[in-house]
Structures are given as C-alpha cells and as structure tokens.
Amino acid sequence: MTRTEWDLIVVGGGPGGASAATVAAAAGLSTLLLERGGRLRHKPCGGILPEITGELIEDVFDSPLPPEVLSEPAELSLRYTPPSGEANGGRVRNFRLINVKRDEFDQWLRDRASLAGAEVLHEARVIEVNATNCFNVTYHHEGEDRQAGARCLVGADGVHSLVRRMLNPDAPSPKLLVGQRLVSVSEEMPSDFHCVFAETLSPFYAYTVPKGGMLKIGSGMTEEARTDLMPSLDRFSDWLESNGVAEIGEAALQEGWAIPFGEQLLDASGALLVGDAAGLCNPLSGEGIRLALESGLLAAEAIVESGYESPVQNYRKAAAGMVRMVADLHRVVLAADDESRERFIVAELSR
Ligand SMILES: Cc1cc2nc3c(=O)[nH]c(=O)nc-3n(C[C@H](O)[C@H](O)[C@H](O)COP(=O)(O)OP(=O)(O)OC[C@H]3O[C@@H](n4cnc5c(N)ncnc54)[C@H](O)[C@@H]3O)c2cc1C
Numbered sequence: 001m002t003r004t005e006w007d008l009i010v011v012g013g014g015p016g017g018a019s020a021a022t023v024a025a026a027a028g029l030s031t032l033l034l035e036r037g038g039r040l041r042h043k044p045c046g047g048i049l050p051e052i053t054g055e056l057i058e059d060v061f062d063s064p065l066p067p068e069v070l071s072e073p074a075e076l077s078l079r080y081t082p083p084s085g086e087a088n089g090g091r092v093r094n095f096r097l098i099n100v101k102r103d104e105f106d107q108w109l110r111d112r113a114s115l116a117g118a119e120v121l122h123e124a125r126v127i128e129v130n131a132t133n134c135f136n137v138t139y140h141h142e143g144e145d146r147q148a149g150a151r152c153l154v155g156a157d158g159v160h161s162l163v164r165r166m167l168n169p170d171a172p173s174p175k176l177l178v179g180q181r182l183v184s185v186s187e188e189m190p191s192d193f194h195c196v197f198a199e200t201l202s203p204f205y206a207y208t209v210p211k212g213g214m215l216k217i218g219s220g221m222t223e224e225a226r227t228d229l230m231p232s233l234d235r236f237s238d239w240l241e242s243n244g245v246a247e248i249g250e251a252a253l254q255e256g257w258a259i260p261f262g263e264q265l266l267d268a269s270g271a272l273l274v275g276d277a278a279g280l281c282n283p284l285s286g287e288g289i290r291l292a293l294e295s296g297l298l299a300a301e302a303i304v305e306s307g308y309e310s311p312v313q314n315y316r317k318a319a320a321g322m323v324r325m326v327a328d329l330h331r332v333v334l335a336a337d338d339e340s341r342e343r344f345i346v347a348e349l350s351r
Contacts, residue, residue: 001146002146008024011154021296031113033118035124036126056297072212081345124141126138127162153270154274156275161173176204177220178218183250185215203220203225259286265279266315276288280295291326
C-alpha cells in the first residue's frame with residue numbers, strides 16, 4: 001500500500017477541516033486534507049451565517065467571501081414568531097445574516113486551503129485511523145486503499161465523526177435531527193430567516209430561508225421522535241399557508257441530517273476534534289459553521305504553537321470558552337418551555 005508522511009492530516013473538508021488545513025499550511029506545515037465527497041459535495045444546511053462570520057472568514061482565508069458563493073438574497077434579516085403566534089413576532093433590529101450556497105461555499109473554503117499550500121484530496125474516504133507513536137490513516141482513493149502518517153491529526157469529519165468513534169469508542173455523541181425541504185412558493189419570497197417557535201410544530205423550532213427563488217423549510221426533532229421529522233415539515237407547510245406567510249408548492253428536495261446535541265469532546269487519543277466532530281454546534285439555533293471555522297483555526301494554532309509535539313493542552317485552553325458556551329446553551333435548551341421561549345423572543349425583539 002502506498003504511504004505518504006505529513007506534519008498534519010485533516011479528516012473532513014467542511015468549514016472546520018478547511019479552516020484547520022488553511023491555517024496550518026499557511027504556517028508552513030505539510031498538510032493533507034482528506035474529503036470523502038467530490039468537488040461541490042452536498043451538505044444539508046440552511047447556509048445562514050451571522051454577519052460577523054465574514055470577518056472571521058477574511059482572517060482565516062485571507063479573502064472576503066466571493067459573490068459566487070452567496071445565495072439570493074445575499075443578506076437576510078432575522079424574524080421570530082413566538083409560541084403565542086405571529087401577532088407577537090417580528091424582525092430583530094439591526095441584525096443581519098449572510099445567506100450562502102453551502103456546497104459552493106465549502107468548495108471555495110477547500111480551494112483556499114489548496115491555495116495556502118495544503119494537499120486537498122476529494123473522493124478520499126478515510127476508513128481507519130489509529131494512534132501509535134504517530135497517527136496512521138487509511139483512506140480509499142482512486143480505486144485503492146492508501147495510507148498516510150502524520151505527527152498530528154485533526155478530526156473534522158462532522159457529526160458522525162469516524163475519527164471520534166475510532167479513537168474514543170466509548171464517548172457518547174447524542175444528536176438532534178434536522179429535516180429540510182426546498183419548495184417552490186407562489187407569491188413574493190420573504191426576505192428573512194424566519195424562526196417559528198411552537199411546540200405543535202417542533203420541540204425546538206421550525207424555520208424558512210429564501211434560496212434563489214425557492215424557499216427552504218426546516219424543523220428540528222429529537223432522535224427518539226425521528227419518525228415525526230418529515231411529518232413536522234408537513235405541519236409547518238400548513239402553518240405557513242394558514243398564517244399567510246407563503247403558499248407552499250412542489251418540493252424539489254427533501255433531506256434529513258443531524259447536529260451534535262451535547263457531549264463536547266475536543267480531543268481523542270491526542271487527535272484534535274473540531275466543529276461538529278467535537279460537538280461544537282449551537283444547540284439553541286443549530287448554528288455550527290462559525291464554530292467549526294473557529295475551532296479549526298484554534299486547533300491549527302495550537303498545533304503550530306506547540307511545535308506540533310503535544311497540542312492538546314493548548315487547544316483545550318484556547319477552546320474552553322467555546323465549549324462552555326455550547327454546554328450552557330445546551331442546558332438552556334433542555335430546560336426550555338413555551339413560557340421561556342416567549343420571554344426569550346420578547347427580549348430579542350426589544351433589544
Ligand atoms: C439541516 C441542517 C441545517 C443547518 N443549518 C445551518 C445554518 O444555517 N448555519 C449554520 O451555521 N449551521 C447550520 N447547520 C450546522 C452546520 O451544518 C454544521 O455545524 C457544520 O457543517 C459543521 O462543520 P464541520 O466542518 O464540523 O462538519 P461538516 O460540514 O459536516 O464537514 C465534515 C466533512 O467531513 C467529510 N467526511 C465525513 N466522514 C469522512 C471520512 N470518513 N473521510 C473523509 N471525509 C469525511 C464530509 O464529507 C464533510 O465534508 C445545519 C445543520 C443541519 C443538519
């Protein structure tokens with residue numbers, strides 16, 4: 001089996017992996033990024049970023065977001081409907097969101113990693129990882145199994161992370177399911193990211209996002225209630241119609257995926273975990289792209305600062321605030337009821 005040697009191997013080429021690979025390669029580390037999907041691989045996502053993410057992207061990737069990764073409309077406002085109904089909802093003042101085409105966005109990030117000097121392989125599926133005196137990674141690429149070795153490993157392979165499972169099989173990784181449909185709508189497209197909080201629709205929230213002339217509708221569900229995921233989208237379609245928000249037409253796409261929901265884990269057998277693989281996703285909003293970009297950056301910086309000998313302590317220290325924030329929000333979500341959701345939205349709308 002052919003084998004190559006690297007300073008760092010990054011498994012997964014989403015925002016977390018692209019960020020880690022870009023920062024490490026730019027600092028001079030020989031870096032291999034292995035991505036299971038092809039170019040423009042699809043990731044189920046709303047593609048919504050808080051406006052401040054633009055600055056983080058510019059810092060990490062040394063470029064502003066190019067127009068071709070932006071969806072139409074490129075800028076959205078945030079609209080909330082509380083459990084008591086539309087009459088008490090509204091737009092959050094002075095709050096802007098960036099609307100991206102997720103597949104194109106991720107490809108641009110991986111291309112920036114290449115430009116920074118990382119070797120980026122698409123259709124390279126990692127099938128085995130082990131940690132001895134270095135990390136050994138076996139991956140399938142161009143019809144054959146190959147091996148790569150490195151002193152450092154970053155697991156950025158998402159919510160079902162193989163790196164996390166192989167290097168710490170006992171670590172639980174609870175999830176929250178999210179279903180989405182891309183639908184046509186007959187009248188004028190709403191220009192906001194609309195979050196609707198109602199126990200009858202979802203124990204979390206349901207949302208709409210305009211995407212280039214279509215509307216994405218989504219809803220979250222516990223793992224135990226998985227069979228209710230798609231029915232919750234039917235209920236939400238009815239809700240949108242009966243509240244006069246939109247007349248829902250044909251679905252061009254229906255998909256379900258997951259986000260991590262509790263149990264943050266920054267490292268496993270010396271490998272650093274970032275983004276969804278580390279459980280770093282906002283459990284209240286489902287926002288994970290920014291946390292993936294930021295944890296990828298912190299992981300790479302920890303590796304560079306430690307002379308890539310033992311980056312774990314540096315990374316734990318740097319990412320502690322992020323872990324605390326996600327854990328605190330997780331407790332808030334677990335304790336939430338319609339009364340606290342109502343209070344949260346009243347506070348958001350009056351700020
Ligand atoms: C339906 C839905 C909607 C969402 N909407 C939003 C949103 O609007 N805004 C937001 O900020 N967040 C959103 N999120 C969360 C967000 O998508 C994730 O938090 C984010 O993608 C995490 O980035 P990541 O790099 O950690 O992982 P991912 O983006 O999942 O990237 C992991 C990569 O690893 C690759 N991979 C996996 N296994 C292997 C392997 N064995 N070998 C090689 N490669 C592998 C995958 O192909 C993938 O490219 C949403 C999530 C869902 C499910």
